[in-house]
Amino acid sequence: MKNTAELPDLAQGLLAGARENEQFEVCLSRGRSTTVKAYLGQIESVRSGASQAVGVRIVVDGRQGFATAGSLDPEVLKQVVKEARENLQFAESDPDQGIAIPDGVAPPGLDLTDPAVLQLTEEDRAAVAIELERRCLSSDSRITGVRSAAWSDGWGEFALASTSGIAVQSEGGSCSVGVQPLAMQGTETQIGYAGDAARRPDALDLDRVVSEAVEDATRMLGATKPSSEKVTVVLEPSVAAAFLGTVVGALTGERVIKGRSPFAERLGEQIAVAQLTLVDDPTNIESLGADNHDGEGLAARRNVIVDSGVLSQFLHNSYTGRRAGTSSTGSAVRGPRSTPSVGIHALSIAPGVNNRDELFAKIKKGVFIRGVNGLHSGVNPVSGDFSVGAYGQRIQNGALGEPFREATIASTLQRMLLDIVEIGGDFEFLPSGTGMTSIAIADVALSGI
Amino acid sequence: MSEKMLGPLLDRDLIQETISTAMSKGGQWAEVFVEDRQSASAEFDEGRVESMVSSRDLGAGIRVTVGEATGFAHTADLSLEGLREAALAAAAAARGGNHIEPVALRGQGASLNRAEILPSTVSKARKIELTRQTDAAAREVDSAITQVSVRYSEGRRRILVANSDGVFNGDDQTRILLSVNCVASGDQGLQTGRETVGYTVGFELFDQYDVEAMARRAARRAITKLEARPAPSGQLPVVIQRGGGGVLFHEACGHGLEADLVDKGASVFRDRIGELVASPTVTLVDDGTMGSEWGTIAIDDEGCLSQRNVLIENGVLTDYMWDHSRSRSSGREPSGNGRRQSYQHIPMVRMTNTFVMNGEIEPEDIVSDTEKGVYVAQLGGGQVNTATGDFVFGMTEAYLIEDGRITAPLRESNLIGNGPDVLQNIELIGNDFAMGSPGTCGKDGQGVPVGDGQPTLRVASLTIGGTAS
Numbered sequence: 001m002k003n004t005a006e007l008p009d010l011a012q013g014l015l016a017g018a019r020e021n022e023q024f025e026v027c028l029s030r031g032r033s034t035t036v037k038a039y040l041g042q043i044e045s046v047r048s049g050a051s052q053a054v055g056v057r058i059v060v061d062g063r064q065g066f067a068t069a070g071s072l073d074p075e076v077l078k079q080v081v082k083e084a085r086e087n088l089q090f091a092e093s094d095p096d097q098g099i100a101i102p103d104g105v106a107p108p109g110l111d112l113t114d115p116a117v118l119q120l121t122e123e124d125r126a127a128v129a130i131e132l133e134r135r136c137l138s139s140d141s142r143i144t145g146v147r148s149a150a151w152s153d154g155w156g157e158f159a160l161a162s163t164s165g166i167a168v169q170s171e172g173g174s175c176s177v178g179v180q181p182l183a184m185q186g187t188e189t190q191i192g193y194a195g196d197a198a199r200r201p202d203a204l205d206l207d208r209v210v211s212e213a214v215e216d217a218t219r220m221l222g223a224t225k226p227s228s229e230k231v232t233v234v235l236e237p238s239v240a241a242a243f244l245g246t247v248v249g250a251l252t253g254e255r256v257i258k259g260r261s262p263f264a265e266r267l268g269e270q271i272a273v274a275q276l277t278l279v280d281d282p283t284n285i286e287s288l289g290a291d292n293h294d295g296e297g298l299a300a301r302r303n304v305i306v307d308s309g310v311l312s313q314f315l316h317n318s319y320t321g322r323r324a325g326t327s328s329t330g331s332a333v334r335g336p337r338s339t340p341s342v343g344i345h346a347l348s349i350a351p352g353v354n355n356r357d358e359l360f361a362k363i364k365k366g367v368f369i370r371g372v373n374g375l376h377s378g379v380n381p382v383s384g385d386f387s388v389g390a391y392g393q394r395i396q397n398g399a400l401g402e403p404f405r406e407a408t409i410a411s412t413l414q415r416m417l418l419d420i421v422e423i424g425g426d427f428e429f430l431p432s433g434t435g436m437t438s439i440a441i442a443d444v445a446l447s448g449i
Numbered sequence: 450m451s452e453k454m455l456g457p458l459l460d461r462d463l464i465q466e467t468i469s470t471a472m473s474k475g476g477q478w479a480e481v482f483v484e485d486r487q488s489a490s491a492e493f494d495e496g497r498v499e500s501m502v503s504s505r506d507l508g509a510g511i512r513v514t515v516g517e518a519t520g521f522a523h524t525a526d527l528s529l530e531g532l533r534e535a536a537l538a539a540a541a542a543a544r545g546g547n548h549i550e551p552v553a554l555r556g557q558g559a560s561l562n563r564a565e566i567l568p569s570t571v572s573k574a575r576k577i578e579l580t581r582q583t584d585a586a587a588r589e590v591d592s593a594i595t596q597v598s599v600r601y602s603e604g605r606r607r608i609l610v611a612n613s614d615g616v617f618n619g620d621d622q623t624r625i626l627l628s629v630n631c632v633a634s635g636d637q638g639l640q641t642g643r644e645t646v647g648y649t650v651g652f653e654l655f656d657q658y659d660v661e662a663m664a665r666r667a668a669r670r671a672i673t674k675l676e677a678r679p680a681p682s683g684q685l686p687v688v689i690q691r692g693g694g695g696v697l698f699h700e701a702c703g704h705g706l707e708a709d710l711v712d713k714g715a716s717v718f719r720d721r722i723g724e725l726v727a728s729p730t731v732t733l734v735d736d737g738t739m740g741s742e743w744g745t746i747a748i749d750d751e752g753c754l755s756q757r758n759v760l761i762e763n764g765v766l767t768d769y770m771w772d773h774s775r776s777r778s779s780g781r782e783p784s785g786n787g788r789r790q791s792y793q794h795i796p797m798v799r800m801t802n803t804f805v806m807n808g809e810i811e812p813e814d815i816v817s818d819t820e821k822g823v824y825v826a827q828l829g830g831g832q833v834n835t836a837t838g839d840f841v842f843g844m845t846e847a848y849l850i851e852d853g854r855i856t857a858p859l860r861e862s863n864l865i866g867n868g869p870d871v872l873q874n875i876e877l878i879g880n881d882f883a884m885g886s887p888g889t890c891g892k893d894g895q896g897v898p899v900g901d902g903q904p905t906l907r908v909a910s911l912t913i914g915g916t917a918s
Contacts, residue, residue, distance in 0.1 A: 040517075043542070044519065045520070045542075045795060046520050046541075046543075047521040048521070048523075048538055048542075049510075049521075049522055049523035049535075049793055050523075050524060050525070050526075051523075051793065052525055064499075066500055066501075067502065067503045067504070068505075069504065069505040070505070070507070070525055071507065071508075071525045086573075087502065087573075088501075089573075090491070090498060090501050090573045090574065090577055091501060092497040094499075122541070145714045147715045148893075180715075182714055182715060188837075189717070189837065190836060190837060191835070191836035228683040228912075258494070258495060259596055259632065259634070259639075260632055262638060262639065337504070339500060374830075374831065374841035377830035377832070377841070377863065378829075378841065378914070380861050382639050382640075382641045383638055383860070383861065384638065385860050385861045387843070387863040387916075388841070388863055389839070389840075389914070391839075405837065406867055407912065407914075408841070408862070408865050408914025409914070410862055410914050410915055411916060445682045445914075445915065447683055447912050447914045447915065448683075448912060449912075
C-alpha cells in the first residue's frame with residue numbers, strides 16, 4: 001500500500017492516462033508532521049504522522065470535474081481519476097473554465113528547501129516545549145499555569161503537472177511554537193497567547209514569544225468594560241493584518257466577478273487614504289508565505305493591490321482572470337484536496353515612519369486593540385459591515401492606560417480604509433507570512449457599557 | 450451483509466496485534482482508531498452547476514498513554530507493516546511503564562448505518578436537481594436577489610475504535626447538508642442571507658424537508674436587510690428567537706464545561722459544581738443521542754456510547770463533559786464527549802447537541818414585555834475566551850424592539866457578553882423550544898459537527914456592537 005515513487009514521476013504517470021479531449025491536471029503531496037506539547041514540566045503528548053494527498057482536475061468543453069483522496073495508493077489514484085471524469089459529466093459548461101496555461105513569467109527562483117527541520121530529534125522538540133512552559137511560569141508571579149505549550153514541525157513535498165505543459169515541484173519544511181499562559185489575580189484569570197513560525201528552528205525567537213505571551217495575559221488583568229463612544233483605534237500588527245486580510249479577501253477574483261464584493265466596481269478609484277499601499281509579494285523570501293509558484297503552477301509574482309490608496313488591481317487565478325477579461329496574477333491558492341481558489345500568498349503593507357508610541361502620542365482619547373475575536377461572524381465581506389469583539393488598553397492624552405475587555409469595535413470596511421489616520425513604522429513579518437505595521441483608524445464605534 | 454450493517458473496518462486480529470505492539474514499550478493503555486470517510490459535494494452558483502467534488506480518506510490513529518503522557522501517530526497505510534510502524538512511533542513517545550497485557554477485544558466492532566437512503570445510492574443528477582430547485586426558489590422571491598449559491602454535501606464516516614481495555618466498537622455516520630446563500634442588491638449596497646439545513650440522516654431528508662421554503666427564507670433575509678439601519682452601540686435587553694441562538698450557550702458556557710479546560714484552570718466554571726451559576730429557570734443539556742440532529746453520534750470517537758448529560762439543572766451546575774483521559778484521571782465514567790476531527794487527530798472533550806430546555810412563558814409575551822431592546826432571529830458563529838468567559842457572536846438577522854413590538858431590521862454586527870453574567874441574566878424563557886442550524890465547532894484546530902437549540906428567551910443585557918448611538 002505504500003507508494004514511495006517520486007511525486008513528479010507519479011504525476012506524469014497519471015497524466016499519461018489523459019484522454020485526447022481532456023485538460024488534465026494532477027496535484028500531489030506527501031508530508032509528515034510532529035507536534036509535541038508540554039504540561040507541568042513533562043511531555044503531555046507527542047503527535048506524529050505521515051499524510052499524502054492527490055487531487056485530479058479534468059476539464060472537457062468547459063465542464064470541470066474534481067476528485068481527491070488522502071492516499072497515493074495506486075488503486076486510489078485510479079479511482080480518483082475515474083471519479084473526476086464522472087463528476088465532470090454533471091457540471092455545466094463555462095467557456096472560461098480550464099486549467100492554467102503557461103504564461104512565460106519566470107518564477108523567482110527562491111531556495112525554500114532548508115533541511116534543518118529534518119535533523120530534529122524528539123528530545124529537541126520536547127526540550128523547547130518544556131522550556132516555553134517553564135519560562136512563562138518563572139517570568140511573572142501572576143502566571144499560575146500554562147494551558148498549552150507546543151512545538152510543531154513538518155516537512156512536505158508537492159508536485160503539480162498538467163496537459164498544458166505545467167510541471168512544478170517543491171519541497172520544504174517549517175516549524176512553529178505557541179504558548180498560552182494563564183495569569184491570575186484574585187479570582188480573575190486571563191489567558192494569553194503568542195507564537196512564532198519559521199523555516200528553520202534557529203530562526204524562532206523564543207524570548208519574544210515568552211515575553212509577548214506573558215504580557216498578553218498579565219496586561220489584561222483588572223480589565224474593565226469601556227464606555228460606548230466613537231474613538232480612534234490603534235490596531236496592533238496582528239489585528240491590522242486580520243482587518244486588511246478581510247479587505248483583500250474582497251479584492252479577489254471570485255468575489256469580484258460574482259458581484260460579491262463592495263469594491264467590485266471600483267478598480268482605479270481611490271478606496272483608501274493615500275498613505276495606504278498594499279502588495280501581495282510571495283517573491284520576498286522574508287515572508288513565510290514566499291513561494292516560487294502559485295496553486296496552478298504559474299510563477300509567483302509581486303502584485304500591487306492598493307497603490308497610494310488607489311485600487312490598482314484585483315487578484316486572479318486562471319479562471320477568474322479569463323472571465324474578467326484579463327489574466328492570472330499568479331494568485332491561485334490550493335492544496336491537492338481542493339480546486340484552485342484565489343487568495344493572498346504574502347500580504348505586505350508599505351510602512352510609515354513613526355513607532356507605536358509616536359502613534360499613541362498624537363491621540364488624546366482612544367484605544368489600543370491588542371486582539372479581536374469573532375472575525376468569522378462579525379465581518380461581512382459582501383456588505384462590508386465590520387463588527388468584532390475587541391480587547392486591549394485605553395489611550396489617554398497620548399499614552400497607554402488601563403486595560404479594557406468585553407467590548408466591540410464597529411464600522412464598515414469601506415469607511416475604515418478612508419478613516420486611516422496613520423500607518424506605523426513598526427513593520428514586522430508575522431508568523432502568518434503577512435508583513436504588517438500598527439495602524440491608527442479614526443471614528444470607529446467602540447461599544448461597551 | 451447489507452450495506453447498512455457492516456462488519457469491522459479492519460480485521461480483529463490485526464487490531465489486536467497492533468494494540469500489543471503499541472504497548473510493547475511499556476505503554477499502560479493503547480487505542481486504535483480507524484476511519485473511512487467518503488464525501489461528495491455539488492456547488493450550484495450563478496445559475497449553473499459549478500462543480501462536483503468527491504473525496505475519500507482512510508487511515509488510522511494510534512494512541513498510547515503512560516501516566517499523563519500520550520503518544521499518538523497516524524497513518525494512511527492500513528497494512529500490518531503500516532500499522533506496526535505507527536504503533537511503534539506512538540509507543541516511543543509513551544514508554545517506560547510496567548508491562549501490561551491488553552484485554553482481549555470484546556464486541557463485534559460492527560456498525561449500523563441508520564440512514565434509510567444512503568446518499569451514495571442516489572444519482573448525482575438527483576442531487577443537482579435539488580440544488581437547482583433551491584436556486585430557483587430563492588431567485589423567485591424578488592428581482593433584488595442578484596446572486597444565489599447553493600451547496601449540497603454528503604458525508605459518510607465509518608469508524609472503528611479498539612483499545613487495550615477490550616473495547617471494539619464501530620459506528621457509521623451519514624450526514625447531509627444543504628446551504629443557500631443569497632445576495633440582494635439595493636441603493637445602500639449589498640446584503641446577504643443564508644440558511645442551512647443539516648442532519649445526521651440519509652437522503653430521505655428531502656422527502657420531508659421543504660428546500661424551497663428554506664431558499665425563500667434566505668432570500669427574504671437578504672432583502673429585509675437592504676432596509677436595515679445600523680445596529681445600536683451599547684447595552685440593551687436582547688430577545689433571541691427560538692432555535693436562533695443556541696450558539697450563545699455553546700460559547701457562553703458549553704466550552705467552559707469541558708473537563709480538559711476546567712482541569713487546566715482555563716475555565717470560569719472550575720470548582721463550581723453544586724453552585725447556582727445560572728438563573729434558576731435555566732437547564733442546560735448536552736445530548737449526543739438526540740434523534741438525527743447534526744451533533745448526534747451513536748458512539749464517540751473513543752468508543753463510548755453517546756448519552757444525555759445534564760450540565761446545569763434549574764440553575765445549578767451539575768457536571769462537566771468528559772473524555773477518556775480526563776474521566777480516567779478523575780476516577781469516573783466518561784460522558785461520551787471524546788471526539789476528534791479525523792483519524793489524524795487526538796480526541797478531546799467536545800460538545801454534541803447542546804441546548805437550553807423549555808420554560809413556561811409564551812414567546813409573544815417575552816417580546817411584548819420588552820420596552821426597548823434587540824430581537825435576534827438568527828445568530829451566526831461565535832467565539833469564547835474560556836478563561837474570562839467573554840464571548841462574541843454575530844447577529845445575521847436582527848430587529849429593534851420598541852414598545853413591545855418588533856420593528857426595524859438591523860445591519861449585521863457582533864454581540865459581546867460574558868458567559869457567567871449572561872447565565873445569571875436570563876430573565877424569561879419561552880415554551881417554544883427548537884433546534885437551530887447545524888454548526889461546526891472549532892477547538893485547538895479541530896472541527897466537529899455540533900447542534901444547538903433553545904426556546905425564545907430574553908437576556909437582561911448584552912452589548913450590541915453596532916455603530917448607531
